[in-house]
Amino acid sequence: MNRKELQHIAADWFETQGWTPFAFQKQTWTAFLQGKHGLLNAPTGSGKTYALWVGIVLDYIKRNPNYASKHKKGLKAIWITPLKALSIEIKQAAERFVEGIDVPLTVGIRTGDTEQKVRTAQKRSMPDLLITTPESLHLLLASKDYDKMFKDVTAIVVDEWHELLGSKRGVQMELGISRLKTVAPKLRIWGISATIGNLDQAKEVLLGPQSEAFKNSVLIKANIAKKIKVKSIIPKKMETFPWRGHLGLHLLDEVVPIIKNSRTTLLFTNTRAQCEIWFQKILERYPEFAGEIAMHHGSINKETRIWVEHAIRDEVLKAVVCTSSLDLGVDFAPVETIIQIGGPKGVARFMQRAGRSGHQPGKESVIYFLPTHAIELIEASALQKAVVKKEIEDRIPYLNCFDVLVQFLTTLAVSNGFYPKDIFPEIKSTFCFQTLTEEEYQWVLNFITIGAQSLQAYDEYKTVEIEADGKFKVNSRGVAMRHRLQIGTIVSDAIMTVKYLKGGYLGSIEEWFISKLKPGDVFTFAGRNLELFKVKNMQVLVKKSSQKTAKVPSWMGGRMSFSSEMSELLREELYLANASSGKSKELKALSHIFERQQRESIIPGPDQFLIETFKTREGYHAIFYPFEGRFVHEALGSLLAYRISLLSPISFSIAFNDYGFELLSDQQIDMQQVLDNDLFTTRFLHSDLRKSLNATEMARRKFRDIAVISGLVFTGYPDKMLKSKHLQSSSQLFFNVFRDYEPDNLLFQRAFTETFAHQLEEGRLQQAMERIATQNIIWKDCKKPTPFSFPIITDRLREKLSSEKLADRIKKMRVQLEK
Structure with a gap:
């Protein structure tokens, strides 16, 4: 079949659904059939899933003209999603197409939530199209004979690539793809991204800067003008001296008519505490909403979150108060209105949230901006201009993440083993490790075989063995099992308990705040001024202080900060306050x-x-x-x-x-x-x-994550997780050993790099x-x-x-x- 005939199959199926394919969808089908790699930039709800699924299926028909009688089982395409919640929708879209054109391709899901019996069945016979997460892909790379499993894969699609890009999960994907390129010679690599400032760089990071894939790639933009209407809720009475104390609740009565006039409304808050308070206050003042309003944030259990997502889709709920837990992906056609409570801190986040409403091609998105204090109206005014000009933030990719590299090489050693000379060029081909030197690579190899210079005396850190032919291999079943349990780069932040030296529990505080203090510093907590005596395990030991001035703790949820683009937009808007004309209605208010x-x-x-x-x-x-x-x-x-x-x-x-x-x-x-x-x-x-x-203390906390990702510290078995305090004391021990005896240790150095580059934004x-x-x-x-x-x-x-x-x-x- 030629390309024209293949595209007819897709166009005819679209017609049976009552749809017309967009130009960007056709462009993507053509590029895929031409054997190109690429990045597709398309807004949420524009049909991007079909742009790539259709191309993959048409390519299968082209390669297997006798597919109806001679279908060969086995894995043919991988779809990576950063969120497990999105996998069901992606599966439904794929199945709808393959069943509609009667092609015998099976679609399966493999994430942390997949039942053991399904995984076992997949091991015997993989589905043709697999939807999975970055972590689950690496778990497959850690299984024996993974190269045979992946050898016929013709496509890998990384969905929501902008979300992975500026994180260690993005690095994990870069390394995974670098291996697949070698074991699957027919592989085509594609990413799907919402709009970000550095789209060209995003494509380069996905494909590898100097790679053949990059040279034979395209960037396809869906020129669908997504109309976004921003409406500010301007208080009738405004304080001359504004403050953030009431979290915008004084405007609650302005919000309820908006909820009543919409099919479904999402109210986005910036923190979990704010989410809880708004939910309770709406029900307190408007009890008639009972059963029609729900809450959704990361600390709520999985079952409730899934129920809420289905209830929005089925139009059972009138409103949902949520946090960034609903920022991504999940396709809610019934959502008509978005209310953003307080400044969203970034243009991309604001536009992403706006896009949750009118979540269908051609529909207008409506987002209301509710200021939690008056000066936030300047942000509202700046955001309106940013939406028109499409001034979106860059996502900055990571460089030289040695902890992720250590984990990846151990993964390869757990499965088939590897020869360092073969793997080095693959790693060098990634964006993250393009400057990796032979000396650094040798250091990493030494680390996984002897456990760094200062740990040579301890056998437990010799996780990988070098066999007679020079192959690096994990032969211990215990080491392999522990490694598989710990694959991934997401390490949650620890909570520390605050106690008086003489006993008496005061509450809990987040570790990142305490990491900035040194003994003798005074901070305010639970209404008292307290002097930090010392941090022991995961306890913050304090004594009362009569000192008047003190540092004020804040919580991780309130730690969102302006992006640099947002800061610039805000300054430009503020300068207009001096102008005699050209002011927005927000500035006039x-x-x-x-x-x-x-x-x-x-x-x-x-x-x-x-x-x-x-x-x-x-x-x-x-x-x-x-x-x-x-x-x-x-x-x-x-x-x-x-x-x-x-x-x-x-x-x-x-x-x-x-x-x-x-x-x-x-x-x-x-x-x-x-x-x-x-x-x-x-x-x-x-x-x-x-x-x-206290940079050393901040780096010490950062090192905890690095120690977990690199496998230096084991977090425990699923039914018996290690307590945070044990993790902390183990990683602190390593930090101190490296500081005193091996200051050039790459993982130790990495902790300082990340502290200054990412935490302090130097x-x-x-x-x-x-x-x-x-x-x-x-x-x-x-x-x-x-x-x-x-x-x-x-x-x-x-x-x-x-x-x-x-x-x-x-x-x-x-x-x-x-x-």
Whole structure:
């Protein structure tokens, strides 16, 4: 059959469904039949699944003209999905097509949820088309004779590639594909991605920079103009001094009519706590919604989540309050409206959420933006422009993830074994390891065979044996079983208990917050100021402190930060507040806040950087406004506090949000001295950052994940998982050994690289400081807090007071300020 005849089969089937294929679908079929590799960029709900399934099936018909009488069983195509929840839908779409054109191809699913009897049956006879996750693909690579299983595979499709790209799961996929290219000579590699800023690079990472696949590849864009309508919910009465305290709940009565007028509404919140509160408050005030409203977030058990997903699809539910757990994939045609509660922190996330409504080709997506405090309306205004201009963030790929490489090589050693000379060029062909040197590769090989220089004396770290012919192989059944149980790169964050030295339990706190403190530091928790004595196992031992200033903990859920694109959009929008015309209705609604800000201080323009100082009964406040997002502000606040303390001995409490950060002290900062000494310089940035934020402690926490991924630390058997404290103490032991005896250990070094590059976003911090260096620094010594400073100083109070007391306290503060 020629290409035209094959395409007719697909077009005829589309007609029987009452559909017309899009141009991008036809383009993809053609490219696939021509033997090309590629990346398909298409919005959610546009029919991207059929663009690739159809191509794969048509190619099968072309290769096997006698398929009706001579169908050869065995694996022919692999579809990778990052979310198990999406696999059922993908299977239904594939089956609908193969059954519709009467082709005897079977479709199977293999994920962590697949029953053992199904897996056993698959081992005997693989389905023709397999839908699986990155982790399950690597489990198959860890099985004996995997090369025979994969030899006839003609296609691998990586769905939602943008989600995997900027993570270690993406690296896992790169390595998996590099092996499949060799064992399946007819393999074609395709990715499907939503819109991201660096689509060309995304294709390069998927296919390998210098590979033949990359040279013979296409980037297909579905030019479907997805209409997105952004509507801001503007409060009728707005505070001149805005704060984040009520999580937007004061606008609840504005939200309910929107829910009532839509078939189904998804309300997206940024944190699980906010999700729970909104769900309860809606039911409290509108009990008639009982049975028609549900909640969906990552901490809810799997059965409930699946029930909610089906209930949305079947239009049983009127509304669902959710977190990013519903950001991806799941196809909900009945969803008519999206409400975003609070700033989504990124353009891509906002557009992805908007795309959950009108989830059909040609339908308009409607998203309402509900500000949790007034200044978030600036974000709403900026997002509307970003949606029109399609200014989307890049996803930054990882480089040189040695922990993932250690895991991958052990996987190959567990199955058939490998010869290092054969595998080295495959690894080098990936984007992540394109700069891998022979010395680094040899280090990794030594690590899996003798367990690093400093562990040579211990047999338990000699996981891989070198056989007489030079093959690297795992021969121990125990080692193989433990390795299979631990394949993957997702390591959950640990919760630590806070206890007094003399006993007495105070609650639990997330490990990443404690990692930034050193003994003697004071932090606020459960309404008390506590001094950190030491961290022992997974317990934070503390004693009461009479010190007035303290660090404020925040939780992982509230840790989403502005993307660099979002920061830039926000700054551009804010600069318009000074303009006499061209303002959006959101900016106009904020005019009384801007007027008050101008009266007390200024609204900075493009060439200005604002610092405000004032005194309250809490002490001396210095507020800095880079508008760069909380991650950059946290690092910059600590850096500045460290540099100021070198000029004169002074201690600070640091608070920050997405707009700026505050240094609070019981003595006055000599701001002129700060400006004269060029404290915003990028000189010595790396070493000062290491000293200002307990970088070794942060790297120690990061090392826990690296130790788990590389197999240094075993997390336990399914029915008997190791406690977090054992994991922590084991990984800390290794960290200390490497620090003292083997500082050039690549896994040890990796912990610091990831701390600075990913956790502290050092690159963005440097760019922000370079930008500030070109701006005119305006220091305003104010008589009292300004509208811009108010959300930052009230955020610090939140951890000290219960929500009722906080609301009372802020009410009093506002009354005084508005006099």
